[in-house]
Amino acid sequence: MSKSIEELKSLTIQIRRDILRMVHAVNSGHPGGSLGCTEYFTALYGKVMEYRLPFTMEGKNEDLFFLSNGHISPVFYSTLARFGFFPVEELKTFRKLDSRLQGHPTTHEGLPGVRVASGSLGQGLSVAVGAALGKKLDGDKNLVYSLHGDGELQEGQIWEALMFAAHNKVDNLISTIDYNNRQIDGDVDDVLSLGDLHAKLEAFGWTVLNEKNGNDLEAVIAILEKAKSETGNGKPVVIILNTEMGFGIDYMMGTHAWHGKAPNDEQLELGIKQLYLEAPADY
16 A cells, blocks of 8 residues: 555664664664664655565565565564564564574565565675576566665675676666765774775776755655666666664764664663654554
8 A cells, every 4th residue: 555755754763663672672673774774764665665565485476575684683573563564563572582584684584574684794686686687587677776875885795796786787776875885893994994986886897876865755655756767777776875774863873873773762762762652552
């Protein structure tokens, strides 16, 4: 069922509330990047991507999504639940024993919406390229989407996959880079600068799009739709999406400290108050 922009904006608030509650309940997880990518996931599943329910692993004649930076699983799980892949109630089991909602997504638990195990950074683009090539071989006209962290681009396998995709004209692939300039050890520019990322990606043969307002839902929808219009032209497409780690929670923004740290009771309460909903549908 299609949702209005206002409904989707309310949903981003709810997803952020889910993220805080999930990591708080088990005192572990990665809230910072999850909060920063909420608009991307809401736009992708709420407006842009073509998919069917119930979920099937082979995904023929529908769009596919691969999360490469698997540590931001809280936003992925909340999005899947809120869009009907599995019951919202199951979010309570995040990172608990025998849960399908592991800290990093896996496939052997059979969680609907998860197509590949992720968490070992640098591997997701290779998987997405392979899936996109598979669709071409099958005559399947649908698209493949993938999401990557900016710190993840320090992994060499990413650049091998970038070269391979361009060489093989994988033009049914839209990859997005969550460019918040923060990773677990500090600012990306301080740990290992990516330099002129736009120029590098362009030199590797990709069509490169930029969006400076990665936490503006309408802007994210627009850049994803623009990316769709660029497919089929002989080049893979990449979006450099500028986001803010911890967006929506004032004490989590402007720092890398919340990359992988859960809020305590007081911080949870403060965060939930900042994420106001008139009629919250909390799990």
